[in-house]
Each structure stands twice: as C-alpha cells, then as structure tokens.
Amino acid sequence: MSTERLPVFLDVDTGVDDAMALVYLFGSPEAELVGIASTAGNVGVHQVCENNLGLLELCGITDVPVSKGSESPLTAPLRTAEDTHGPQGLGYARLPATSARLTDHDAAQAWIRAAHAHPGTLIGIATGPLTNLALALRAEPALPRLIRRLVIMGGAFDYRGNTTPVAEWNTSVDPESAAEVFAGWADAPSLPIVLGLNVTENIALTPELLSRLADAAGAPSAPMSVHDTRGTASAAGNALIRVLEDAMRFYFEFHHDQGEGYLAHLHDPLAAAVALDPELVACRAAPVDVELTGTLTRGMTIADWSGHWGREPNALIGVEVDPAAFFDRLIDRVGAFAQTLSRR
Template identity: 75%
Template structure:
C-alpha cells in the first residue's frame, strides 16, 4: 500500500446555503475548552446547537456548571446536556492539577442561570444530528465517551454528520499523561478505539472525505499562548489590563476591565503556571481552540491520511494512539491526522474573532 497521503478535507456549505454552520460541541471544560467555546461563540460562521458535558478535566457536574456559567457570562442560549460521569470501562481520572480545582484555573464565573436538558449527552448528539442531517459539524475536545455512547444509540450517526473533529492522541510524539498517551484518549481509551473503529465501518470506502479529523499533541503543541499574545487579545477587546509575567505572584488576579477577558486571563494564568512548572516555559498549549477553528475551516491544517487505533492492553502503552502510516495492518485509512499548522495564522484569527466579541460584552 502507498505511504501517507497529504490531504485536504472537503468543505461544503450547508444544505440551506447558510453561512453559519450548526456545530455540536462535546467538552470537558477545562481552560482550553473554555477558550474553544469562546472562539465558537465569537464566530459568525458557527451556530452552536448543543453542548455535551463529558467527565474528564474535572467531574461531569463541574463541567456542566462551567458550561452554563460561561454561557451566562456571554449571554448565550445553548442547550447543555450532562454526559456520563465515568469512562466506558475505566475509573475516572481528572486533572485539577492542570486546570484548577473547578477546571477554570483562578477564574470565577457568574452563577449559572440555565438548566440542563432533560436528556443526556449521548441522546443530545443523536438529536442534533437528526435535526441537522448532513449539515452538523461535531467537535470533541474531551474524552470520546459520549460520542461512543451516541453511536451505540444511532449507528448511522457518522453518516448524519457533515464533519467530525477530534482533539486527541499523539502521533509519533510524546504523550502528556503517560510517556506515550495523550490526556483525552488516556482517560477513556475504549471509547476512542470504539469511535475510530465504528466510524470507519459506517462509511466504508465510499466517502473518504468524511473520515474524522484528528488533531494530536504533535500538532496542537505548536499553538502556544503567551502573555504577549494574551495582551493582544485584551487590546482587541478594548480592555485595559496588566500584562502577565512569570515574575507575578502566583494566583494574581486579572485587572482586565472586560468580563470575558478577565475570566480568560484568570484561567490562562493558572495554565501558564502549570506549564512553567512542567518545564515548558511561561506559556500554554491551546489544543482545543485549534480544534474549534479547524472544525469551521479545515484548511487551517495540513493532513495525512492513516489508519489509527488505540492500544487498550499494553502494560506501558495503554491509551497510546497508533498510526499505521504504511498500511502494515492491511486496513484502509480511517482518519485525517493533522500534521502541519501555522500558529501565527491561528492566533491572528482567534484574536480577530474573540477580541471584538468580548468587546460587545463589556
């Protein structure tokens, strides 16, 4: 079989010609998940039709609270559904050391005004796909638990979606949870394996453009937020603030005059401190906002097609995403794997969208 194919993912407008694509978001909010939601809320070409809360960075009830609180801050009305409180087969592990005790670092959100849907997150996936057949973009920035459960309810779900983007895995690259495993996949390896296997079986070979887009650490760690870039975001929002520095006291709170910028800065400070303590510098990798941007514009990233699977039983390698670049398994490619991105292009777009949007809230 031939080697990896450098590919472009098809882009199609909605069936009704609308420029605002319906998007369903599955998150374990999380600092960078919150940044991803802010990006989507700020995007005129996106219409969030539902949010699934997944246990991951923090327990599922805290994820629900974070999602509702962020929507309240932004004055947005989006259905939020509670997902499973545990992975398919393993005990839940959470990451308060990375994201803070409530998932958003030092940030404090307003009291949640909204209520959760009376159906769970797996049902929400299916409902959104049936309501927008062939148009819905699916985005997962947490463990794949809810999506796996949704595909059990509706095996045709892959055929109902226009596109699926997954932030997860690490391809020919070190892990951030174990030496070889990325967090989202490591939390629930069984759901990752199930989604990648069932998705490709549902499509077969007739629509290769509908392979999921998978963005691993090999790609997303190129998107490094810094205090300088964060200051550009505040300026674009017209918000007075004090630039952050590694010399600041731990836990210093944002002085931003804009409410959204203040939340994002307080969240990012915790994230900066975590990455600094890991020896990576006073910066933060924005894995999930990149996935949100790619969900709306796949051309932001360069891809290679490959067959991927998740190791489930290895003593040292459980949760590892393995890419068969050369066809050793004799199976057709089941994913577009992100392999190249221009961080400057991404950050320019992020600031151009989120800055003016924040200004409307302040």
C-alpha cells in the same frame, strides 16, 4: 450578503482551553452552536456542566442547550486533572451563578438529536474523552453518516504523550471510547480530523499574545510574567477578558512548573478553528487504532502510515499547522466578541 451559518455541536470537558474553544465559537459568525455535551475529564461532569452553563451566562447566551454526559469512562475509573486546570477546571477564574438548567436528556442523546436535526450538515467537535460520542454511536450506528465533519482533539502521533510517555490525556482517560469511535468512523463518507499533541502543542499562547487579545477587546492589560505573584487577579476592564486571563494564569503556571515555559498550549481552540476551516491544518490519511491492553502503552494512538495492517484509512491526522495564522484568527474573533459584551 449573509454567510451561511454552520450547525456545530461541541462535546467538552470544560477546563481552561475548552473554555477558550467555546468562546472562539461564540465569536465566530459562521458558527451556529446547536448544543453542548458535558463530558467528565479535566474535572468531574457535574463541574463541567456548571462551567458550561456559567460561560453561557457570562456571555449572555441563552439559546444553547447543555446536556450532562456520563460520570465515568466506559470501563475504567475516572481520572481528572485539577492540577492542570484548577479545582473547578477554570484556574483562578470564577463564573457568575445561573438559573439555567440542563436538558432532560443525556449527552449521548444530545449528539443523536443534533445529528438528526441537521443531517449531513452538522459539524461535531470533541475536545475531551470520547465517552459521550461512543455511547451515542452505540445507540445510533448511523451517526458517522449523519455528521458532515467531525474534529477530535486527542492522541499523539509520532510524538510523546502528556499523560504517559506515549498517551495523550483525552485518549488516556477513556481509550475504549476512542477505539470505538475510530472503528465506527471507518466506513464514514467523511473521515474525522484528528488533532494530536504533535500539532496542538505548536499552538502556544504566551503572555504577549494574551495581551494582544485584551487589546483587541478594548481592555488592555499588562502582560503576565513568571515573576508575578501566583494567582494575581486580572484587572482587565472586560468581564470576559478577566475570566480568560484568570484561567490562563493558572494554565501558564502549570506549564511553567512542568518545565515547558510560561505559556499555555491551546489544544481545544485549534479544534474549534479547524472544525470551521479545515484548511488551517495539513492532514495525512491513515488507519488509526488505540492500544487498550499494553502495560506501558495503554491509551497510545497508533497510525499505520505504511499500510502494515491492510486497512483503509479511518482518520485524517493533523500533521502541520501555522500558529501565527491561528492566533490572528483567535484574537480577531474573541477580541471582537468580548467587545460586544462590554456594550451590553
């Protein structure tokens, strides 16, 4: 029996963990990736486009359109995170050149076209700043009623920020767009699932888990170590695993320098996995808003758990996740997909 494939549209600011989210979707048989929107965030939007096209080239995928999004947030100047993700956004990894081209329409239009092409069935995933989605919502206010499920990686709920003491990166880069998206989805038939740092920082990739992935791909490699020379290149016998290991090494080093350990938080792959199977996380419904003017709190996401605002919930907030179940799924899917590439 064939499994129904779910149309998926992904909006990414492709850095290290976004790349793993893309590969997770490539390796998920129930997902039909119908489009990729490139958003400015971890790196500038032109580099994000190159990263998305390069990953598709590396993985032999030729039928997924990639669209360029806005070069800057709605109102604020763009801030990028090369310190976290490397100069090109993928750590030490290098992707193959490609002659593939972007669509002739922008990322906001790509959202709208995908929603109209798959009304009531499209699954949307946003793992970067919400600029493209906010612009799409301005152009097509019916978007929340066309999209079956929206999963957002962003915010931090009753939890510290990773960009300011209270704000998470994606929301901090473009808080106005996040506020517009939450407001736009207030009356939607399906509330967005929002995965903040309070759940995604439980998804900590370690060298041992990365070695399990290489083993599953049939390309075993020695576990990375904090004692390795920085920038040591992967020697894995699989091109995709080499790219993922070279990207993750930079990410490990960043987290180590931040005092978090020699590990990597896989925020965005969790969003991809939850989009296909929402039961991977436990959620609580609540009204959510974004602070736009606070001197110390701009970009903070606030959930009104106690109903002080008198508003109906506009989001399902992730509050609990089983990291072991997630990693089992990631390793099985990405490992099997990487094996198929080695046979081509």
